[in-house]
């Protein structure tokens with residue numbers, strides 16, 4: 137799929153914050169535009185007060201980078217921008233430089249569907265400072281939203297215990313693009329289908345649906361409405377039973393189910409969209425079973441999220457298919473992930489890499505310097521810890537320590553030789569060339585489900601989860617501490 141061309145019929149080079157362009161101009165003006173740098177995209181806290189996050193959005197990112205060039209109309213717009221004194225915002229030579237720009241970065245990233253943790257890089261960009269800087273905003277826009285929604289969907293999927301989830305979000309999503317990206321990410325997180333037909337066409341997500349109250353209301357009686365629907369779609373009948381009187385609606389559904397059966401067809405089930413979903417689903421189940429429809433599904437919908445679904449599960453509701461819209465695609469009740477993109481190293485004029493640190497009063501905001509990667513260690517198929525390490529560091533396989541970046545007294549000893557390991561950042565672009573085979577959406581979804589299975593259930597609890605260990609390899613920890621102390625001394629004028 138070509139996201140930029142197919143969806144917007146426009147280059148997306150200008151889909152960035154203005155300050156990225158003014159900095160790019162400044163880098164160019166001061167001769168730093170092509171100085172090599174490394175940036176990392178990471179978040180600091182799991183969304184929804186959860187214990188895990190599921191990465192998504194990489195395919196959009198790849199598409200963005202592959203189409204990352206300034207076209208004539210973009211340059212014409214930039215040329216039209218003026219400073220306060222009426223002079224051009226950007227010099228013509230800079231615009232020429234932009235017009236000749238070719239994407240040349242290396243990008244390493246975690247694959248979509250990967251379970252990820254705070255402070256670990258999801259994306260690492262290495263290349264000319266100027267390009268890295270321009271990519272900050274679009275990369276964050278893409279990864280923040282899709283990762284947030286994939287995580288929400290994964291939580292909902294945990295709550296349904298893997299029972300099918302029909303995603304119904306389009307009507308309440310954040311605009312057209314938000315809806316499409318949300319349907320995609322929700323499928324990655326474990327939804328089974330979407331009601332959004334365009335998402336079906338663009339991404340190949342299975343499309344499904346029932347019918348609305350308006351369908352019932354447009355007929356004289358509910359029974360007639362069910363009969364007419366059965367006439368039109370004999371193989372796809374999920375009757376919405378709650379327009380007038382839910383239990384009477386179930387009776388009518390059973391009547392039409394019997395008519396369908398006499399014609400060799402089977403009613404798929406019913407949908408309940410209001411009232412006490414536990415009470416009505418259990419009553420409906422009894423009635424359907426008694427009438428000889430034990431396989432008829434009961435779809436539950438109405439402002440559901442992972443918490444209401446968990447509650448319904450604990451009340452032993454008889455819902456076995458879940459219709460979820462608003463609270464999924466709007467990421468209720470956390471509207472943004474909050475991932476950031478920070479410079480962590482820059483190549484000096486002598487050609488050596490300098491690790492970079494940003495000080496902060498809050499230790500959570502002091503970044504991790506250098507060029508690093510993440511290793512996940514597994515024991516008997518279960519993930520035991522993630523280690524952030526300097527990429528050229530040799531790790532002692534007998535015994536190594538990881539140190540919590542937020543609390544250096546919090547440490548864990550690992551014996552890598554006894555574990556299976558996985559390096560999480562995979563090479564996506566090498567010098568601007570895509571070297572990554574993009575998986576299908578179904579492969580991504582399967583990966584997400586398998587990834588979650590490799591984590592202990594204590595980390596997947598919806599409320600007050602147990603914290604999964606993530607730490608800095610010792611040498612990286614020391615490098616970070618040294619840089620912090622040095623920066624503090626400089627700050628105090630002591631050096």
Ligand SMILES: Nc1ncnc2c1ncn2[C@@H]1O[C@H](COP(=O)(O)OP(=O)(O)OP(=O)(O)O)[C@@H](O)[C@H]1O
Pocket residue numbers: 409410411412413414415437438439440444447448451
């Ligand atoms: N047994 C239950 N336990 C917990 N939450 C429930 C249960 N049954 C329904 N809910 C949830 O309670 C909320 C009920 O919503 P609301 O007060 O709007 O009532 P309603 O039944 O939708 O009303 P309406 O008849 O206008 O559609 C929904 O979010 C629904 O998912």
Ligand SMILES: O=P(O)(O)OC[C@H]1O[C@H](OP(=O)(O)OP(=O)(O)O)[C@H](O)[C@@H]1O
Pocket residue numbers: 304305307308349409437438439440459460461462463
């Ligand atoms: O509740 P959600 O998770 O967003 O799922 C989608 C909702 O959209 C539809 O009705 P709509 O909300 O438009 O009208 P209704 O509430 O009056 O049925 C559907 O019947 C669901 O209730």
Ligand SMILES: O=C(O)c1cccnc1
Pocket residue numbers: 304305331344345346347348459461
């Ligand atoms: O198909 C459905 O039942 C549906 C679609 C969108 C929103 N609510 C329900």
Ligand SMILES: [Mg+2]
Pocket residue numbers: 438439
């Ligand atoms: Mg509603």
